[in-house]
Amino acid sequence: MEQIVHKNLKVNGINMHVAELGQGPAAVLFLHGFPELWYSWRHQMVHLSGKGYRTIAPDLRGYGDTDAPPSPTSYTVLHIVGDLVALLDALGLDQVFLVGHDWGAIVAWWFCLLRPDRIKALVNTSVAFQPRNPFVKTIQGYRDVLGDGFYMCRFQEAGKAEEAFASTDTASVIRRFLSGRDPKPPCIPTELSLDILFKAPPPPLPSWLLPEDVDYYATKFDKSGFTGGLNYYRAMDLSWELTGPWTKSVIKVPVKFLIGDMDVTYHFPGVKEYIQSGGLKKYVPLLEEVVVIEGVGHFLNQEIPDLVSQHILDFISKF
Numbered sequence: 001m002e003q004i005v006h007k008n009l010k011v012n013g014i015n016m017h018v019a020e021l022g023q024g025p026a027a028v029l030f031l032h033g034f035p036e037l038w039y040s041w042r043h044q045m046v047h048l049s050g051k052g053y054r055t056i057a058p059d060l061r062g063y064g065d066t067d068a069p070p071s072p073t074s075y076t077v078l079h080i081v082g083d084l085v086a087l088l089d090a091l092g093l094d095q096v097f098l099v100g101h102d103w104g105a106i107v108a109w110w111f112c113l114l115r116p117d118r119i120k121a122l123v124n125t126s127v128a129f130q131p132r133n134p135f136v137k138t139i140q141g142y143r144d145v146l147g148d149g150f151y152m153c154r155f156q157e158a159g160k161a162e163e164a165f166a167s168t169d170t171a172s173v174i175r176r177f178l179s180g181r182d183p184k185p186p187c188i189p190t191e192l193s194l195d196i197l198f199k200a201p202p203p204p205l206p207s208w209l210l211p212e213d214v215d216y217y218a219t220k221f222d223k224s225g226f227t228g229g230l231n232y233y234r235a236m237d238l239s240w241e242l243t244g245p246w247t248k249s250v251i252k253v254p255v256k257f258l259i260g261d262m263d264v265t266y267h268f269p270g271v272k273e274y275i276q277s278g279g280l281k282k283y284v285p286l287l288e289e290v291v292v293i294e295g296v297g298h299f300l301n302q303e304i305p306d307l308v309s310q311h312i313l314d315f316i317s318k319f
Helices: 038-049 077-090 103-114 138-146 160-165 170-179 194-198 211-224 227-234 236-242 271-276 279-283 305-316
Strands: 005-011 014-021 027-031 054-058 096-101 119-125 255-260 287-293
Touching (some): 005 077, 014 038, 014 077, 027 077, 027 103, 038 054, 038 096, 038 211, 038 305, 054 077, 077 103, 077 236, 096 103, 103 119, 119 305, 160 227, 170 194, 255 305, 271 279, 287 305
Parallel strands (some): 027 054, 096 119, 255 287
Antiparallel strands (some): 005 014, 014 054
């Protein structure tokens, strides 16, 4: 870990913090989720750099040591993909292998949709590609299926989630999110305040999450706050509006998809059937493999880092 090189680059009008390890001719770009950082990929960076790859993991816009523009309108998928295209240009890279998780997976799908010329192949995890519904905005679609209490709906009002997160210490927030094992979609009835998430003591740390890991995340989020990450949710409907030209578009890069069978996203209504029945393959025609990993939750890149690293290596080494 001490060999990881950290740098700050000017990309797309913001300053972006980037972690790098390895000197190989082929590069792998890792995209983290919420509430995470480049640090979520520490294990994969060490593993793949040891196999001859150059590994790159930024703090995405709004996170960690990367700038966090104040307006939610600055967090559409077009902004985030724009940051990453500019990052590749700044690093002198024409193409990379791409790996995503959680929000990073959503961004990775859109990166491949918008700029397939920059991606050799994609290994995506946890969040399956969902085609744009031209008739229903994203948040309304979630409301229709999961109700107003669904967490993405509850995150829409500026300041409310931040207030709830501030009701406890940041380390407890991180522990609550990363240690959760309930596969049911998170819903908080609208008559309850969001701080009910943190009323009970956080669960004990799983074996794969060390106190020093929690401390690293907490130190960074103490500094940056959570608004940047929450603004991804608040920009979802604007992303829906702006991406109209890509309705019915398909992903045209080779893909491998990994998900744990205890992952909350796997248990969203219809997702399991969509993946298993060929719906994902319809929109990702170059999907070569779907791996459902038994007994594994949402943060699989940290829970089973060696297995995830090997899955990534097995796939990208073919290109």
